[in-house]
Amino acid sequence: MKSKRFRFRAFALCGVSFLALILASGFLLAAEKAPEGCTVIGVGRLASADGSVITSHTDCCSECRIQVIPGRKYPKGSMAPVHWGMVYFGAGDDRKALPLGDFGKVIGQIPQVEKTFTYFHTGYSQMNERQLAIGESTCSQRSELDVGFVEGITRQIMTVEQAQVFALQRCATAREAVRFIGNLMETYGFLPSCGGSEALCIADPRELWEMEILSVGPKWKPESGKPGAIWAARQVPDDHVVVIANYFRLREIDPGDPDTLASPNYMQEAIDRGWYDPNGGRPFIWQEAYCPLIREGNLSRMWLITSTIAPSFKAWPRRSLNDPAGPGTLYAQPIEGAAFYPFSVKPEKKLSVQDIIAFQRSVFENTIYDMTWDPAWMVPGAGGKSEKSPMATPFLPAEMEKILRIRHHR
Structure with a gap:
């Protein structure tokens, strides 16, 4: 059994690198007060140092x-x-009291295939023997689309984590997995398990896809003939990096593009609900139609990663503690908005697995989001000068933040 596991891991890492940094990431721990704390970084094969496709996520769930x-x-x-x-x-x-292999309450069933692939299983399962890998990030959506699970009443049954398992058991390529997950969601209805929409970064040895999924509200029934979800996906250019910080990345959807896939209702749902007017003279913007306003906690992660890997791409907000703007930097920040960030960006230096690990472990050192520089950590030092306490840490429980009155930026 040990030798089989070893061969599987060695084979899997030849073409696709997958990182599941579970409860070890600054990004994750810094966001533990909110349900949204999973950061995904995906790297195309021509953007990586070793030619592999990389996907990653911080696994913010109770089954790790x-x-x-x-x-x-x-x-x-x-x-x-x-x-x-x-x-x-x-x-x-x-989950500590439940035995391995207990995946929870059975709320439905779908046709089984005659043969399934071996895969790595966690709360959000990761990778299979065919080098298909999936990273996940819960996102926000309009409240009208939310679906809460009520046993015996809710008709939607397909959570994203269950769809990931089915895809890893049955699919060999990223494109195949996108189509398969989309079909599952349309047929059986997307059931959010984390209170919002979902984004997936799906990789195989050649391609990297970013997929976004929304629910359609509590009134959906499978016999209605309507799709049980709204979804869209786009292939990430081979020489690009995509960052998902609990917020959708797609904006304009081109269904005629062979590298774009979407549900048949991707625009119609917004039209029917009055969120988009096709006669209004403006293009349909997926992100604006279905997402609430972006938050600072989303922007901070997108800013850190994209401005670091592509510093010359545009004039990024200046958020270093050494910025010449001085102490006012913290309180005079622009809120650049989601549209400021492209779907993906070409890095100026090819990225390694170690680079992705460093980003996922970042605690925003020496930026305005660095919680160790909060005034609460400053104590009297030699010569009457203030200095940072050796106890300063970015990893504070929520209650300690309240006691010290440390502002939680991220």
Whole structure:
């Protein structure tokens, strides 16, 4: 068994690098007060130092054990269970008491395939034996689209984490996985498990795709004949990097582009709900139609990564503590908005796996978001000067932030 696991890992990392940095990331811990704390960085094969496609995420969920689920053969006509609770099992339940292989309550089923692939399983499962890898980031959506699970009433059954499992068990390429997940969501209805929409960064040894999925509200029924989700996806250029910081990246959707895929209702849902007027003289902007306003916690991560890897791309906001603007820098920041950031960007230097690890572990050192420079950490030093306390840390529990009155920027 050990030798099989070793061969699988060595093979998987030849063409696709996947990083699941679980509870070890500054990005994740800094955002632990909110449900949105998963940062995804995807790197195309021509943008990486070793020619591999890279996807990553910080796994912000209660099930962080990694286990290998072996592929299996099934009798023709078998059904596969659909689970609720693969990530969360209620307040205070951190999954430690549940045995491995218990994926939660069965709330439905779909046709099983005759043979499945071996894959790595966590709350948001990661990679299979065919080098298909998926990173996940929960995003926000208009409240009218939200769906809460009520047993026996809610008709949507397909969470994103369950769709990831099915895709890893059945798909060999990123493009195939995008189409498959989209079909699952349309057919069985997207059921948010983390209170919002979802974005996926799906990779294989050749291609990298970014996929975004919204629910359609609590009134959907499968017999309606309407899609049970709204989704769109775009292939990331091979020499580009995409960053998902709990906010959608897609803006204009071109269904005629072979590197763009979308559900049939990608625009119509917004028209029907009065969120877009096709006769208004403006193009349909996916991000603006379906997303609430972007927050500082989203912008800070997008700013740090994109401005670091492509410093000459544009005039980025100046947020270094050494900025000549001085102390006022913290309080005179522009709110640049989501449109300020392109869907993806070409890095000025090719990125390695170690570079991605460094970003995912970042605590915004020496920027205005560096919590260790909060005035609460300044104590009397030699000669009567103030100096930073050796106890200064960016990893504070929420209650300690309140006691010290440290502003949580990220």
